Amino acid sequence: MKIASWNVNSLNVRLPHLQEWLRAAAPDVVALQETKLEDSKFPDTVLAEQGYRSVFCGQKTYNGVAILSREAATEVICDIPGFEDHQKRVIAATVGGVRIINLYVVNGQAVGTEKYDYKLRWIDAVHGWLADELRAHPQLVVLGDFNIAPDDRDVHDPLIWNDDSILTSTAERAALRRLQSLGLHDSYRLLHTDGGQFSWWDYRAAGFRRNLGLRIDLVLVSEALRGRVVAAGIDREPRLWDRPSDHTPVWIELGA
């Protein structure tokens, strides 16, 4: 079972890329972030023609998440239960016996801002909810755009991306570690220890050409799934295509 995550930065613009990538990569499940589409405009008919069912939770202009799957998704939930939030950043569903939790984590803009506080509060709410989800669904995958680079191997320059920078600050990394302490393992790190493997590059300053990236798109797996991760990777190819998203797909393969 191949499970992937991709922040498409507007599904309206990126639909051709998504379709091309689905053909090439043939994932069983894909979590999308930043669809930026109201539910009435989601291209579920087109995707169904390609063999993927869609569940989605969107809004105009910002945010928006979706899960595409070859098999039907059940037990679909939007938003974090009990957490007041107008931003559509969460969708969860069960596919083929695996609980899939798709997160578009708050960016946070800059350390010390209101948005940064919202980011930390938001992750704290996710933490409480995931503890419940893990009890109900031991076979759990939490994936998406985490907007946090776990450690210095995951940034192009640790002097720039330091303890005081957004996406790498001490409190953000501590919040991520706290999520992982629920028993959620960074599947890329189960199989690879190399640095310099990124999933996002800023559009500005020729970030991709100069490989000025971060690894902020993650696939976390529960203890029960840990031993089933037979492959994990980052697919840089779509970042080379014309008019790309600033993120590229990340994926894992779960064996039997």
Place this chain on the structure above:
DNA sequence: ATGGTAGTCTAACTA
């Protein structure tokens, strides 16, 4: 070239 680019939407916000 006084920060660069992209998306949404046409001013300014978010990333």
